[in-house]
Amino acid sequence: MIVLLSILAAIRASPIVQTSPPLVSLDQLHHAPSCDDPHGCRSFWDIIRSCIITIFLCVWVSVHPNIPSPDETWPQVAVRRVGLMLSAIVAPEIMVAWALKQRVTAATLARMHKGEGWTTTHGFFATMGGFIEYDGNRPVRVLLPDQLGSYSLTGNGDFPRIAKAEIEDRSKGDAVSKTLVVLQTGWFVTQCIARGIRGLPVTELELVTVAFATLNFVIYLLWWDKPLNVRCGVRVYKKRRTEQPDEDVDGKVADPVGFWATLGDALF
Structure with a gap:
């Protein structure tokens, strides 16, 4: 609404031009003569700074990584986060596919476990590796959403019940x-x-930033209900009257609906 009102105000302030606004490159702007109006001019570095800040904010907040493995160190977590951010800059369409895949899965889980009080946030939490099987104090494996029926928070309950407020x-x-x-x-x-409406010059970098921001806004909406930067999952235990869990190959937390799986689906 605020964006729409701002656009309407700009339209009323000046007549709508029929021709396209002049598009200039940063090199042309850098070698352009100095402006005489100190209040209406934009310098080369003002544009660079504005675009970089916008791109950084888009990527930093829009990327919602999954929960790291319990044995993963903070340098590994940082490297993985940087890798996801670089992927969001280089191939944002893959991030959209990942976010859409998790959104659909989370919504499906929320409908399936509506009787247990699950919401879309619960579905995202389960999808991002939020429930981890423990044997005493030893983490065993991440649980896929369809495996949660055999587990509970204490080993005695019917289902891992956790409040939305606790996840948030x-x-x-x-x-x-x-x-x-x-x-x-x-x-x-x-x-x-x-x-553009007023016919003022717009740089190519600004157009790229606008397109990038629009794409990241889609990612942001898809991940609106997904918890951000959660470091620890919830401990769950095998219910005592059910069969033994399957053997875990490497004992590490997997990525139920992860980026690399989505990348593989998109490429192959």
């Missing part, structure tokens, strides 16, 4: 921070649209 408490992001980033990105896009 583990998340490092909230609606306020997400809204602020959306507003910041929306303001950048609005400025570029307003400049």
